[in-house]
Amino acid sequence: MSRRFVNLIVGHYPASTLHRINPWRCFYPTTQQALAAAENSKGFTVEDARLPRAAISFYEPLQEETPDDGEMHYASLGSSSNGIISIRPDGNTFLYDGASRSLRVMPAPHSPKYSSVFLTVGDGLYILERNPGTEEDHSFEALLHRAPSDGICFTDEKWYWRSLPPPPYAYDGYECEKVGDYEEYRRRCYERNGRDPYVIRAYTVVRDSQIWISTRDGGTFSFDTTSGVWSEAGDWALPFYDRVEYAPELGLWFGFTSEGRQLAACDLGAASPTSPPVLRKVWDELAQPLPPRWASLMAFLLPLGGGKFCVARMFHLAQKGWFRGSIHDYLEEDTFVVLTGVEVVRGSRGALRMIKHKSRRYSVGCTTADLL
Template identity: 30%
Template sequence: MAGSRRRQRDSALVAVYDYKVGYLVFRFSLKGLFSDESTSSLPQEVLPFPPSPVACFRRHPHCAGLMALVASPKGNKIVVATDSRRTIVYDTTKSEYSSGPDQRGAKPRPILVAGQGRRRRDMFLMTTYPDFSESGPQFEALRLQGGDHLRSLPVPPPPIGYDRRHLWGLGCQVSSYFAMGQRVWLSMKGEGTYSFDMARREWRHEGSWVLPLEDRAVYVPELGLLLGFKRMLFFCAYNITASPPVIRHQWRWSELAPSKHQKLADGLDFICPGLAYLGGGRFCVSWSTTKPRDDKMGRRLFALTAVEVSRSGGGKLQLCKRRSRCYLMSPDQTRGYVL
């Protein structure tokens, strides 16, 4: 993994939801987060957020204000899809916003997935609650080309036996999704798992099973495994080439969350884990507290944890948790996740 180690990012983009504004994106330094030094005897403190956000995406006054955000591997582009059918591209190096094409159909609680490798400029846009009785498109593709130009491409519906008895938000729900090469995989409760080839623009039914992971998972080519969170209690590694996928290892979330001995969040639980792969078997996991900290302003905590997954000489998976850092959010900020 030496080549991957050299390509690791030294910073991470984090999207934070502010209920008065919308989504703010901050850049956090990861310097020293993967240090091998023991932290048990080091003094810990709650750090302030970076002084100003990299970008601000304001919520529409007449919509729920839910957005899906993805960042390019180098962090120089941020692509956003909103529940008001807008798309936006932000160039972090130029500090410029560009409006993309309107979405081809409404996407309540949108999901945006970027491809891997040579398809990393291709994105797949969908809604968490597809309603196949509707005539409008439930899925579409976005392609970033020519700098900040975003192109929208139609996507045919998956080969599902459509049931018009599905009710919005009740009959069908995308429970987990990830990108593997040029394919985007998604599991839908009650429908099974499908993948879409973004190059050939074809669907494939992977099986009637549903991935036992929640929300966004990450496929790691170096390990040949899919990693993500199950029931928000376990961090799991799956062999996705098997059908249904076979679990290779799982770790309790407490092995990744900020340690109690750090005394950063006594009496508070960290939930809503976000996951970003940095290369070389290294991950950045983000957390938000379930309730405000015990202070006069009622502010929540946000945390980043460095985690490394590797194989032993005998091929066994092993997880090494490095350092955690906790940050104090403003009173209007409720949750954050790493992009």
């Protein structure tokens, strides 16, 4: 897999724009040049870059037409991330092909999606609500395609949505082995710390066909996309937060830690129901002190292939000013995304080493953004 672009969705109501950024501009031509630049660096440095022209605009429905129906959702489709799926709150779904610059109308899912995780397995896109409901809610669906039947020549493929069973804890009457009644356990946890113990905190794909979802207090569950069956991977939580990416050339999974949000590596393939995964390496290089007025929002890890990654971090730039009567509070001034090229290599004895390349900053204005 070699990824050519990072897809940046910038939200400006009533339209969100897709910008395709070349992440390889965040890398030096050679690893030796990156090491030499790091030695001569005097702290955190970032280049200002111009946001590429929008490849396409996705217009949202009028707010008065779809009140309380959620927001637009976007997901990449395929290993090259050339396909971008957009799902409107009313269910209308479109596929934008970045390679051919074409737009295709897709079938609508069985039910609206609100706060979901998206994973590509093979050629299919799997969507699961972070707080899944029962099977009747259609909170877990897959966008798949099948070859046409014999004798049909007017189309090359047919896309369709398949409703899938939610995790076993989503069913009424589910009981946790260690705690007892599930509903009582969930209520007590929420009253104790204000957090739902079964909201999905981390997710990934293992062994090419298994979707793993991890909860804070309820363990980790595995869904086999071949058999369509859920199982419990272990009574432990993944040591990551949000999406976890597999790097086949290194045989490891990479993501941000659940606590300090540091870049880390782990071998999930070695985990078992009784043996939780252990972080193999945690890096602090990306956690350097930020410039003044930089307020961190979120981070994304995008694999590029060959042991290289694009670390995308989103920030608010704030300025001092009047706000609610206080002269010392900050006012939001700008939102920007910083892309950093990162290379992970193995030493002579198998030890992992992270080499940081360039960092480039893209301003998106006072708005929201998402990276795919």
